Amino acid sequence: MLPIPQPSSEDPAALAGTPAPVIARAPRTPALPLDEGFVKDALTQPLRAIDIALAEPDRVGANVVAGLALGRIALVLLLTSLLYAIPYGMVLSLAEWWKIVALTLGSTLICLPSLFVFSSYLGQRLRLEQILVLGLTVPAVAALFCLGFAPILAFLRATMTAEDSQVPWRSISNVLLSIAVLAGIVQLWRTWLAARIAAPSNLFAVVLMVWHAVFLHVLIRMASVLHLGG
Amino acid sequence: MRGLLTTLACSAAYGFALGSAHSELYATRNLLKFPLLIAITACVCALAYWIVARLCAAPLSFLEVQLATGRLFQDMSLLLASLSPAVLFLAWTSRARDDGKLGGYDSFLAFNMAIVAVAGSLALLRQAHGLFTLHGLAPGRARFLVGAWLALSLGVGGQAAFVMRPFFGFPATRGNTPPFFVGAQPDLRGATNFYESVWQTIRRPPLPAWLRGESVER
Numbered sequence: 001m002l003p004i005p006q007p008s009s010e011d012p013a014a015l016a017g018t019p020a021p022v023i024a025r026a027p028r029t030p031a032l033p034l035d036e037g038f039v040k041d042a043l044t045q046p047l048r049a050i051d052i053a054l055a056e057p058d059r060v061g062a063n064v065v066a067g068l069a070l071g072r073i074a075l076v077l078l079l080t081s082l083l084y085a086i087p088y089g090m091v092l093s094l095a096e097w098w099k100i101v102a103l104t105l106g107s108t109l110i111c112l113p114s115l116f117v118f119s120s121y122l123g124q125r126l127r128l129e130q131i132l133v134l135g136l137t138v139p140a141v142a143a144l145f146c147l148g149f150a151p152i153l154a155f156l157r158a159t160m161t162a163e164d165s166q167v168p169w170r171s172i173s174n175v176l177l178s179i180a181v182l183a184g185i186v187q188l189w190r191t192w193l194a195a196r197i198a199a200p201s202n203l204f205a206v207v208l209m210v211w212h213a214v215f216l217h218v219l220i221r222m223a224s225v226l227h228l229g230g
Numbered sequence: 231m232r233g234l235l236t237t238l239a240c241s242a243a244y245g246f247a248l249g250s251a252h253s254e255l256y257a258t259r260n261l262l263k264f265p266l267l268i269a270i271t272a273c274v275c276a277l278a279y280w281i282v283a284r285l286c287a288a289p290l291s292f293l294e295v296q297l298a299t300g301r302l303f304q305d306m307s308l309l310l311a312s313l314s315p316a317v318l319f320l321a322w323t324s325r326a327r328d329d330g331k332l333g334g335y336d337s338f339l340a341f342n343m344a345i346v347a348v349a350g351s352l353a354l355l356r357q358a359h360g361l362f363t364l365h366g367l368a369p370g371r372a373r374f375l376v377g378a379w380l381a382l383s384l385g386v387g388g389q390a391a392f393v394m395r396p397f398f399g400f401p402a403t404r405g406n407t408p409p410f411f412v413g414a415q416p417d418l419r420g421a422t423n424f425y426e427s428v429w430q431t432i433r434r435p436p437l438p439a440w441l442r443g444e445s446v447e448r
Contacts, residue, residue: 054284141285148281152386155274159393161414162422167429183285 031058031194033065039072043079053080053140057187060133061194070129074136081105081139088146091154092173092228099226100146104139104181107219111135115211124204130195137191138184138215145180152176174228181219185212237304238265240311247314251321251338251398259410263394268303271387272296278382286375288367298357299379305353306346313345321398328401335400354380392417392424 034056042048052060052073063069085100092099116131126134153173160169192208245264249257280295290298320341324334354376361372391397395412414422421427 050281050284054281055287144281144284145278148278151274151277152382155270155386156389156423159389159414160423162416165422165426167423167425169423172425187285 031056031062033062033068034059034073036069036072039069039076042076043072049076049080050144052076053137054144054187057137057190058194060137061191064130064133064191064195067127067130070127070133074129074132077133077136077140078105081108081136081143083143084147085139085143087150088153091150091157099228100143100177103177103219103222103226103228104142104146104184107215107222108135108139110218110222111211111215114214115207118211119204119207122203122207124207126204134188134192134195137188138181141184141187142177142180145183146177149176149180174223177223177228233300233304237268237300237307240304240307241265241268243314244307244310244317245397247318247321248342248398249321250318251325252396252401253404255407256396256398260397263397263410267387267390267394268307270390271383272299272303274386274390275299275379275382279379282378282382283375286367286371286378288361288371288375289365298361299383301360302353302357302376302379303383305356306349309349309352310345313349317342317345325401330404331400331402333401338398350380350384388424388428392427 034052038048039052042052053076060073063073081104082101085104086097089097089100112131112135115135116126116128119126119131153169153176156169156172160172162168188208192205196204241264242261245260246257248264249255249260276292276296276299279299280290280292283290283295288295320338324338328334354373358369358372358376361367361375362369367375393411393413395417396403396408399408400418416422417427419427419430421430
């Protein structure tokens with residue numbers, strides 16, 4: 001039973017003689033985990049893979065909690081990271097088609113062991129598959145954003161031909177890549193917040209924040225090594 | 231189809247009014263350039279619009295996303311077209327009174343940027359409300375989604391507009407017949423793309439001496 005607010009003399013609705021409406025927020029129903037069949041289909045249906053990586057953080061979080069189909073989800077995310085980043089790399093240069101994959105997926109794979117070991121060391125009982133699903137969210141979402149940005153970058157590259165420009169297309173590309181990685185990190189947190197019941201203490205969130213610092217440092221170094229800095 | 235025609239007609243009307251500040255040549259060219267600008271922006275951003283919609287868990291197919299963004303452009307074009315008489319009046323009057331150099335170029339540009347911003351914001355609010363009511367998207371999420379669409383459109387549309395210059399030149403260029411699209415040629419302050427031009431608007435490097443009315447020693 002919700003409490004009924006008493007109208008005060010300063011309440012305009014009460015002064016007008018109409019009762020103020022009581023707005024109650026419906027309790028949020030927990031998301032259902034994705035079933036095995038749906039995830040299995042995503043391996044052959046690209047649109048479903050996009051749904052898993054982008055649109056269903058709550059349900060993927062529920063899978064992390066339930067430990068259901070985690071291997072397949074990790075595989076979907078891995079394939080998404082591998083395939084959807086290629087068009088953007090090809091816009092950069094046909095010979096550099098692999099560089100965005102190396103940047104996002106490579107940096108994540110380099111840093112994932114530290115996330116697993118540190119969280120285990122601090123008593124967070126997350127299994128390797130759970131960590132894989134959470135961690136691979138970053139390159140998968142970044143790859144999908146890169147897919148969306150690829151036509152934009154191609155257009156900018158075609159129209160920004162001056163070599164000595166103060167704002168060259170490579171700089172815009174770096175901004176787009178930063179947005180893509182940021183979207184991946186946001187998605188990781190959305191999935192984690194949906195799955196935090198798997199590690200109920202806030203310690204994992206702290207580990208995750210520190211891990212982001214390491215990840216971003218590795219990512220920037222990787223960009224430098226791959227000559228993606230401009 | 232009707233929405234598409236409305237967008238094209240309205241944007242052409244606004245483009246004509248804008249170009250009238252310079253000459254009939256620019257005004258008539260804008261009848262084609264402005265609709266083309268919107269079409270290029272919508273095509274280049276189409277995939278990114280949809281990816282952002284999926285991130286927001288919007289229950290929209292690729293086609294529905296394009297229709298929703300199309301409505302955004304339609305509303306914006308309609309609002310701008312409604313301002314066309316005012317823009318045309320300002321264009322004609324400033325053209326009749328300018329000094330043949332820079333004239334009222336900066337203030338006309340500022341006015342048009344302001345009305346495009348207002349029209350864009352209003353279209354954004356209305357479409358966000360539409361997404362909220364029609365597709366049951368949470369209000370905050372709907373606003374974020376439409377805002378992201380608009381930001382993408384601004385980033386791409388700005389560069390497309392830069393390449394498709396001139397839409398309205400400064401008076402000193404009157405009488406010339408520039409190419410239909412100037413492309414990546416440097417603008418007055420030397421910018422070769424939209425982002426550089428924005429950067430220079432912030433830094434405000436001086437204009438060439440001949441535009442400031444100073445004598446130039448050669």
